Amino acid sequence: MTEDAAGDPWRVTEKDFRAQVRTSRRTGRAAAVVTVATVEGSAYRRPGAKMLVPADGGTVGAVTAGCLEDPVVDLAREVIEAGRPRLETFDLMDSGDDSWGLGLGCNGVIDLLVEPLDASLDHPLATLADGEPSTVLTVVDSADDRHVGNRLVVDPDGTRREVSDREPVPGAVRDAVAGTVDRLHGTGEARTVAVETDGGSTTVLVDSLQPLAELLIFGSQNDLPPLAGLAADVGFRVSVHSPRGAVDEGTFPSADAVTTGHPSTVADSVRADEHTYAVVMSHNLVDDRIAVETLLTETGVPYVGLMGPRARFEELRESMAEGGEPLPQSALDRLSTPVGLDLGGGEPMEIALSVVSEVLAVSNGREGGRLRDHDGPIHPRMSDE
Amino acid sequence: MTEDAAGDPWRVTEKDFRAQVRTSRRTGRAAAVVTVATVEGSAYRRPGAKMLVPADGGTVGAVTAGCLEDPVVDLAREVIEAGRPRLETFDLMDSGDDSWGLGLGCNGVIDLLVEPLDASLDHPLATLADGEPSTVLTVVDSADDRHVGNRLVVDPDGTRREVSDREPVPGAVRDAVAGTVDRLHGTGEARTVAVETDGGSTTVLVDSLQPLAELLIFGSQNDLPPLAGLAADVGFRVSVHSPRGAVDEGTFPSADAVTTGHPSTVADSVRADEHTYAVVMSHNLVDDRIAVETLLTETGVPYVGLMGPRARFEELRESMAEGGEPLPQSALDRLSTPVGLDLGGGEPMEIALSVVSEVLAVSNGREGGRLRDHDGPIHPRMSDE
Numbered sequence: 001m002t003e004d005a006a007g008d009p010w011r012v013t014e015k016d017f018r019a020q021v022r023t024s025r026r027t028g029r030a031a032a033v034v035t036v037a038t039v040e041g042s043a044y045r046r047p048g049a050k051m052l053v054p055a056d057g058g059t060v061g062a063v064t065a066g067c068l069e070d071p072v073v074d075l076a077r078e079v080i081e082a083g084r085p086r087l088e089t090f091d092l093m094d095s096g097d098d099s100w101g102l103g104l105g106c107n108g109v110i111d112l113l114v115e116p117l118d119a120s121l122d123h124p125l126a127t128l129a130d131g132e133p134s135t136v137l138t139v140v141d142s143a144d145d146r147h148v149g150n151r152l153v154v155d156p157d158g159t160r161r162e163v164s165d166r167e168p169v170p171g172a173v174r175d176a177v178a179g180t181v182d183r184l185h186g187t188g189e190a191r192t193v194a195v196e197t198d199g200g201s202t203t204v205l206v207d208s209l210q211p212l213a214e215l216l217i218f219g220s221q222n223d224l225p226p227l228a229g230l231a232a233d234v235g236f237r238v239s240v241h242s243p244r245g246a247v248d249e250g251t252f253p254s255a256d257a258v259t260t261g262h263p264s265t266v267a268d269s270v271r272a273d274e275h276t277y278a279v280v281m282s283h284n285l286v287d288d289r290i291a292v293e294t295l296l297t298e299t300g301v302p303y304v305g306l307m308g309p310r311a312r313f314e315e316l317r318e319s320m321a322e323g324g325e326p327l328p329q330s331a332l333d334r335l336s337t338p339v340g341l342d343l344g345g346g347e348p349m350e351i352a353l354s355v356v357s358e359v360l361a362v363s364n365g366r367e368g369g370r371l372r373d374h375d376g377p378i379h380p381r382m383s384d385e
Numbered sequence: 386m387t388e389d390a391a392g393d394p395w396r397v398t399e400k401d402f403r404a405q406v407r408t409s410r411r412t413g414r415a416a417a418v419v420t421v422a423t424v425e426g427s428a429y430r431r432p433g434a435k436m437l438v439p440a441d442g443g444t445v446g447a448v449t450a451g452c453l454e455d456p457v458v459d460l461a462r463e464v465i466e467a468g469r470p471r472l473e474t475f476d477l478m479d480s481g482d483d484s485w486g487l488g489l490g491c492n493g494v495i496d497l498l499v500e501p502l503d504a505s506l507d508h509p510l511a512t513l514a515d516g517e518p519s520t521v522l523t524v525v526d527s528a529d530d531r532h533v534g535n536r537l538v539v540d541p542d543g544t545r546r547e548v549s550d551r552e553p554v555p556g557a558v559r560d561a562v563a564g565t566v567d568r569l570h571g572t573g574e575a576r577t578v579a580v581e582t583d584g585g586s587t588t589v590l591v592d593s594l595q596p597l598a599e600l601l602i603f604g605s606q607n608d609l610p611p612l613a614g615l616a617a618d619v620g621f622r623v624s625v626h627s628p629r630g631a632v633d634e635g636t637f638p639s640a641d642a643v644t645t646g647h648p649s650t651v652a653d654s655v656r657a658d659e660h661t662y663a664v665v666m667s668h669n670l671v672d673d674r675i676a677v678e679t680l681l682t683e684t685g686v687p688y689v690g691l692m693g694p695r696a697r698f699e700e701l702r703e704s705m706a707e708g709g710e711p712l713p714q715s716a717l718d719r720l721s722t723p724v725g726l727d728l729g730g731g732e733p734m735e736i737a738l739s740v741v742s743e744v745l746a747v748s749n750g751r752e753g754g755r756l757r758d759h760d761g762p763i764h765p766r767m768s769d770e
Contacts, residue, residue: 008610008611009607010607010611010733011610011611011614011733011734013732013734014732045731046731049731062607062733222394222395222447223395225395226393226395226396229396233615233734234734234735234738235732235735335757336756336757337756337757338756338757339756340755340756341726341753341754341755341756342751342752342753342755342756342759343742343745343746343749343751343753344745344746344748344749344750345619345749346430346431346434347399348396349396349398349618349620350619350620350745353619353738353741353745354742354756356738357726357738357739357742358755358756360729360730360738361726361727361728361729361755363729364728364729364730365729366727366728366729367727367754367755367758368726368727368728368753368754368755369726369727369753369754370721370725370726370727370746370752370753371722371723371724371725371726371727371743372720372721372722372723372724373752374727
């Protein structure tokens with residue numbers, strides 16, 4: 001987390017949030033976790049957005065556009081005190097001032113799951129830290145309130161797992177939501193599902209969590225730290241693979257991991273293919289060629305950005321062709337060169353902005369371009385809408 | 386300048402650079418200014434890129450991709466000592482290792498103007514700080530070296546002005562470059578021009594400087610500081626106009642200026658129309674409507690981004706129509722809603738990235754799609770190429 005993020009919950013990313021939750025668990029700091037369960041009308045944050053409220057003060061993250069934060073913090077403290085999860089509904093539609101908001105966070109009905117931070121999240125967080133997805137099922141409403149807070153966790157392979165500190169979701173409820181769970185697992189989406197069983201009505205929050213998107217930067221030159229820093233600020237896990245000699249971890253303070261080695265070993269620095277986006281910028285033609293070939297042929301990373309003008313890539317491609325088989329079109333489709341979105345800036349920070357924006361767009365299946373020129377919703381639709 | 390920028394010359398923006406030059410002048414700190422005059426082949430930084438080398442250590446900004454910085458700093462210290470400007474040529478083509486670079490900063494021939502920081506830049510910097518363009522003419526080469534460092538400054542209205550601490554550019558040379566000067570003035574481009582006069586061959590660096598692009602944010606909510614912070618990091622001058630009550634300057638530490646007042650007074654916060662990009666995000670429908678109308682009808686700002694979904698804008702447009710004349714198409718063309726590039730992220734920092742990227746793209750006449758899908762050069766061509 002950057003200095004700025006430390007002082008401003010609104011600059012907190014999912015990465016910062018998870019790090020803070022892990023630290024709170026490790027140090028035994030009492031806290032509540034607030035999760036957006038459902039939203040009616042428009043709200044600034046979507047289902048699955050989270051806020052950590054430590055008992056000793058402060059907040060990490062945000063669940064609304066600021067209009068609800070005070071009552072939510074009060075509620076979180078009550079929940080820490082009582083030790084029991086609660087679902088609370090906040091209705092902002094009826095504020096009597098219909099000029100406020102209209103679709104921007106302070107206008108809508110929002111259901112928040114507020115729960116004590118306990119051991120039940122340890123397993124999902126460890127799974128995510130290993131680069132694998134995890135889905136958390138939580139009963140947020142039941143006929144007699146008895147089951148609220150009951151929890152199951154879905155392992156990467158789909159196995160349901162009971163977790164410490166929580167009763168499991170009742171079997172009939174678990175079976176009733178199985179289809180939704182399988183559909184959402186690995187997507188990063190969150191939604192509530194209401195089911196009827198012999199035990200009555202039950203509402204379950206299905207919260208699909210994905211590992212952080214990772215930016216793997218191949219290089220070691222002076223234009224690397226601005227890119228690493230910006231990517232970290234925006235919430236990417238950042239790793240650096242330096243092809244030239246030993247590099248101190250302190251050289252790239254924004255990086256979560258730094259490795260050194262021959263360009264062909266860059267593949268070993270990819271933790272989870274599908275969540276890794278690579279940018280190749282060693283400024284050395286031979287090193288760059290080996291890194292690009294390795295990433296495209298030995299890994300399944302969805303994106304390899306290559307810094308430099310088109311002419312440089314053509315030279316690189318020719319030297320690839322001399323060495324043997326040309327790269328198949330399916331590999332070239334994953335290559336992005338010239339790297340970045342077309343923003344036109346030439347300063348190092350502007351180039352970093354262009355690259356991080358492209359990586360974020362690709363990670364979300366977008367093409368950049370101006371939203372005003374597009375049709376359709378700003379945010380991706382849920383997978384089964 | 387951010388903490389990070391202070392420690393890393395590569396995160397320094399034009400904004401940071403100008404601030405550091407002004408501070409050095411104010412405090413009487415001896416320093417040299419290094420300017421990229423010409424580049425043959427490819428180089429990381431373009432003509433006009435600058436580095437400040439204070440006599441007491443450190444550097445601010447960068448003129449190459451790191452391969453030249455040490456010899457340039459040595460040269461700068463010699464120039465501070467000698468008190469006389471010099472043009473120095475660095476030839477990196479002949480490094481004997483043709484795998485290095487190829488178009489990325491350590492491969493090319495680069496001419497650098499190295500000069501002592503003196504009073505001759507005070508007037509241009511003051512002009513730029515007032516939101517007006519300034520062009521600096523400097524003799525970088527002449528038959529007998531006698532005129533190297535001679536300088537003239539072009540005022541916003543085109544008037545040529547002599548400046549302290551430097552002999553003026555000889556009249557015949559001034560006349561010979563007049564066409565280039567008039568063409569470049571206000572464009573932000575830099576180039577050298579060789580002319581023949583009765584005095585012999587003379588080369589002049591025509592360095593057109595523009596005021597910083599300014600991001601004017603209308604609002605006061607929690608999603609404002611992440612946007613202001615990111616815009617400042619990338620090099621925008623940032624100003625905030627808050628429509629709701631008094632706001633302490635400390636509320637928005639990344640902002641260079643903070644004003645408060647009725648939404649209709651937002652126009653007063655626009656310093657220089659053509660260099661100002663506005664984002665409207667008060668989250669209040671009435672305030673936003675007044676701010677959008679005011680900016681589009683009472684100012685010439687080229688861009689008004691409106692935060693929120695399309696439906697919200699339709700509501701806002703209907704309430705505009707009820708009040709009188711609908712906005713003309715020429716005004717609507719400057720409106721960008723939904724604001725931002727299509728990156729798909731929903732976290733506050735991701736939204737900030739999307740908005741800052743759009744503003745940078747618009748300020749450079751770009752559309753923000755992926756560079757790999759475009760033809761043509763990455764950087765804009767010079768105006769008369």
